[in-house]
Amino acid sequence: MVKNQIVTVTIEDIGNDGEGIGKVEGYTLFVKGAIIGDVAKVKVLKAKKTYGYAKVEELITPSPDRVTPRCAVSGRCGGCQMQHLSYEKQLAHKADKVKNCLQRIGGLSEEHLAEVMEPIIGMDEPFHYRNKAQYPVGIGRDGKPVMGFYAGHSHNIIDCADCAIQEPVNAVILPVVKAFIEEYGVSAYDEEKGTGLLRHVLTRVGFHTKEVMVCLIINGKKFPKAEILAERVKTAVEEFGLNADTSCRYTLKSFCLNVNTAKTNVILGNEILPVYGETYITDYIGDIKYQISPLSFYQVNPEQTVKLYNKALEYADLSGGETVWDLYCGIGTISLFLAQKAGQVYGVEIVPQAIEDAKKNAVLNGMTNAEFFAGAAEDVMPAKYRESKGSMRADVICVDPPRKGCEESLLDTIVAMEPERIVYVSCDPATLARDVKYLGEKGYLVKKVCPVDQFAHTGHVETVVLLGNQKTKPDSHIKLSVDMDEFNKVKNGEK
Numbered sequence: 220m221v222k223n224q225i226v227t228v229t230i231e232d233i234g235n236d237g238e239g240i241g242k243v244e245g246y247t248l249f250v251k252g253a254i255i256g257d258v259a260k261v262k263v264l265k266a267k268k269t270y271g272y273a274k275v276e277e278l279i280t281p282s283p284d285r286v287t288p289r290c291a292v293s294g295r296c297g298g299c300q301m302q303h304l305s306y307e308k309q310l311a312h313k314a315d316k317v318k319n320c321l322q323r324i325g326g327l328s329e330e331h332l333a334e335v336m337e338p339i340i341g342m343d344e345p346f347h348y349r350n351k352a353q354y355p356v357g358i359g360r361d362g363k364p365v366m367g368f369y370a371g372h373s374h375n376i377i378d379c380a381d382c383a384i385q386e387p388v389n390a391v392i393l394p395v396v397k398a399f400i401e402e403y404g405v406s407a408y409d410e411e412k413g414t415g416l417l418r419h420v421l422t423r424v425g426f427h428t429k430e431v432m433v434c435l436i437i438n439g440k441k442f443p444k445a446e447i448l449a450e451r452v453k454t455a456v457e458e459f460g461l462n463a464d465t466s467c468r469y470t471l472k473s474f475c476l477n478v479n480t481a482k483t484n485v486i487l488g489n490e491i492l493p494v495y496g497e498t499y500i501t502d503y504i505g506d507i508k509y510q511i512s513p514l515s516f517y518q519v520n521p522e523q524t525v526k527l528y529n530k531a532l533e534y535a536d537l538s539g540g541e542t543v544w545d546l547y548c549g550i551g552t553i554s555l556f557l558a559q560k561a562g563q564v565y566g567v568e569i570v571p572q573a574i575e576d577a578k579k580n581a582v583l584n585g586m587t588n589a590e591f592f593a594g595a596a597e598d599v600m601p602a603k604y605r606e607s608k609g610s611m612r613a614d615v616i617c618v619d620p621p622r623k624g625c626e627e628s629l630l631d632t633i634v635a636m637e638p639e640r641i642v643y644v645s646c647d648p649a650t651l652a653r654d655v656k657y658l659g660e661k662g663y664l665v666k667k668v669c670p671v672d673q674f675a676h677t678g679h680v681e682t683v684v685l686l687g688n689q690k691t692k693p694d695s696h697i698k699l700s701v702d703m704d705e706f707n708k709v710k711n712g713e714k
């Protein structure tokens with residue numbers, strides 16, 4: 220295969236970035252914009268020895284699972300990768316991905332998986348689900364400001380206010396900001412030169428409270444006439460709420476500035492300057508209330524988060540007196556959720572600000588049985604275990620690590636603490652499967668698996684796994700084996 224070659228390919232699988240995967244005489248092609256079942260003429264963009272990247276030139280036979288994307292910019296925007304695949308098939312694909320990883324990397328048998336895997340939990344309505352948006356601001360070809368989303372794998376901004384997965388109220392906020400900066404001649408940030416004032420527009424909306432936050436990320440300390448803009452945004456948001464189609468009472472609770480003068484890809488700086496209202500909004504997950512600032516990590520799909528946490532709570536099987544550890548706890552969302560049913564919960568998180576938020580959220584909810592520690596889980600847990608001279612125990616340990624999964628030193632400490640149950644919440648099935656395999660060798664058996672879709676139209680999938688202690692409660696013997704070549708292939712999207 221060579222660059223610019225045109226070939227016909229049948230798409231048989233989906234890769235990690237939602238791209239179609241097909242084979243031509245044993246050669247693997249990753250095809251952007253193609254989905255399982257498509258037969259397409261594609262043009263090779265990049266050719267490696269055994270695999271290459273291509274784009275669709277002509278759809279010969281479209282897949283029966285193709286749907287019309289809701290977004291006009293869906294082919295260009297990097298936010299979604301699979302809007303053109305029916306939601307039902309997206310879910311089936313995600314469930315398969317979890318199953319394949321647990322089988323190939325985790326070493327679980329087909330029969331074991333058939334027994335423990337629950338159906339994937341999808342969304343009732345897979346649009347307008349996000350409660351947080353970060354719109355980059357730049358200068359368009361015509362010299363006018365643009366705001367929207369980055370195109371896939373680039374920093375070109377696709378101008379778009381009305382995103383199909385964002386909270387609908389965003390669609391009225393961006394045009395107000397855009398018109399204002401044009402009227403007052405506020406400069407848009409130029410990423411290459413590091414000049415210009417407005418870098419990003421961040422919005423957050425409380426799913427239950429409909430409280431709205433707008434935060435302008437600026438390359439400076441002052442934003443001209445910010446109060447006037449805040450007033451205009453407030454009017455737009457409230458009028459939108461009165462509109463008969465939405466009939467939600469949106470209120471602008473916070474309009475603030477975030478100072479970021481560094482020439483970096485990191486979106487937010489540390490300093491927040493209030494302009495109107497508070498510097499946080501309030502929202503609920505189940506019965507627990509949280510205050511969320513521009514800097515807080517907070518799950519972005521509230522409808523699915525409560526389903527995910529309820530699954531974690533179900534697997535934790537708490538009856539009231541248990542000691543529970545919640546590792547990688549963020550702002551303590553899972554910790555407080557579990558604390559409703561546990562004796563004592565301890566949370567560990569690497570970002571100190573998140574731990575401050577977690578402590579505040581415990582107070583906000585009058586919960587006294589949750590304690591939080593700042594630090595890396597793989598440092599804090601082994602250190603605490605050593606300090607306790609090996610006497611530290613837990614009934615349930617919950618982990619929710621970032622994509623790279625857990626360090627072995629942490630898994631060893633978890634095993635040494637002999638919890639009855641481990642609840643593993645994961646955003647990456649490959650590292651989940653690797654860790655499940657490791658825990659399996661140390662006596663923890665997979666009892667339940669439930670994929671949850673938190674990010675419709677993207678390739679991401681969240682999974683909750685329950686592992687039970689085999690030493691105290693032995694179960695049927697399950698053969699485990701792992702092949703690292705298989706692991707790396709799946710991880711690199713080659714499988």
Ligand code: SAH
Nearest residue numbers: 547548549552568569570595596619620621
């Ligand atoms: N459980 C939380 C957050 C999950 S995201 C929730 O549901 O909202 C993963 C979290 O792990 C992030 O908050 C991240 O800051 C934190 N993190 C990353 N590496 C870590 C480490 N080595 N030790 C502890 N926390 C870590």
